[in-house]
Amino acid sequence: MKVCLLTHSYPRFPNDTTAPFVESTAETLQKHGIDVTVLTPDTPRFAHTPADHAVNLQTYRYFFPRRLQLLGYSNTLVNDCELKRYVYLLAPFMFLSGIFHLYRLHRKHRFDAIHAFWLLPNGFIGAVLCKVYKIPLVITMQGSDMFVAKQNPFFKWMAIWTLKHTAMVTSVTPTFLPELAALGAPSERRCLIPNGVDPEVFPPPSHKQLAALRKKLSIPAGDLIVFALGRIVFKKGFDFLVQAFPLVHEEVPNVTLIIGGDGTDLSRLKTMAKALNVSESIRFTGTINRTDVPDYFHLCDIFTLPAIFDPKGNVDGCPNVILEAMACGKPVVASGISGIPVVVKNNETGILVEEKNVKQLAAALVALLTNKPKREQFGRAGQQRILNELTWDKVIEQIKDVYQHSVKNTS
Structure with a gap:
């Protein structure tokens, strides 16, 4: 099975502490026989080379000059309480570039499923492609994505539209399950899967x-x-x-x-x-x-x-x-x-x-x-x-079950 993981946070250099759980998910999936490609936005501090990873890591540019690519990687929120003002300027460029690069990757790899970390922006990016190509979208909710979806009516509309075209939403906390229901995700398309640890x-x-x-x-x-x-x-x-x-x-x-x-x-x-x-x-x-x-x-x-x-x-x-x-x-x-x-x-x-x-x-x-x-x-x-x-190996077995169920129900 070929899966593309969409994220806007990923370790940018060796020993970086940014979103190690996304990297662990990708690498453990690869170890369990899933052919994984990770797509994440570029950032000025990205210093990785392909040799640093057990998976196919792809980054995409969405704004010029490079130093102004400021979204993601824990840079989007002020004290995790409100969106920074430049988000509203840069977000459309990230959405468009993310959709374009995901389209190019899918044409090359023909993914069986898309797995987006965070409802926005990555869930929306994945939903556009999945709607066109009739492949399943799985979204993992981590925390701040539900908060972002509530920030204005347009983001809320994007979240509702995304969930409408999502095969399954997993959440690391039961807190978000009722809120997902309020946004239109039925009970049979949402489940609780915690993160793991090695x-x-x-x-x-x-x-x-x-x-x-x-x-x-x-x-x-x-x-x-x-x-x-x-x-x-x-x-x-x-x-x-x-x-x-x-x-x-x-x-x-x-x-x-x-x-x-x-x-x-x-x-x-x-x-x-x-x-x-x-x-x-x-x-x-x-x-x-x-x-x-x-x-x-x-x-x-x-x-x-x-x-x-x-x-x-x-x-x-x-x-x-x-x-x-x-x-x-x-x-x-x-x-x-x-x-x-x-x-x-x-x-x-x-x-x-x-x-x-x-x-x-x-x-x-x-x-x-x-x-x-x-x-x-x-x-x-x-x-x-x-x-x-709660080892990553045990958590990944649950995620693989979600993939297989989603592919079966979408085909």
């Missing part, structure tokens, strides 16, 4: 490596470590984590919080930590190299991501960092919203808390920091859940 990418480092990382971060030898990772934007909930940390530190003085990632809210979080007198016990690392991320997971005692619905209603589907922490055998403290409860089982693999509830978040962290057997129990259970249900 445990082999997260082997435990040596004690020497962990000691070196602890020293690099200036973390005292006896301190317990809470780790959070993600883009520093409001919907990740880092504001509430920093606000909760004084309460945690009061109960557990020997604890250090590591917040990894970069973003527009980073300087504000640092200022908040100083105002709360906990800056000495928090390490803001900035962007962590993708190859170094496993060391941070294995160094920590607890992973946390208190994600929220931001003021505009945007929310993550199911952050992959949670799956990665579980693959490393770490207990998770996270908000019980969106797709997080699909992977984190409350009081089995971690603790789920109410979003924006600082006291509840602090209490959950303290409960695990002061109970090592419970931490280890949750960590083992989470790791086993990954191995049993």
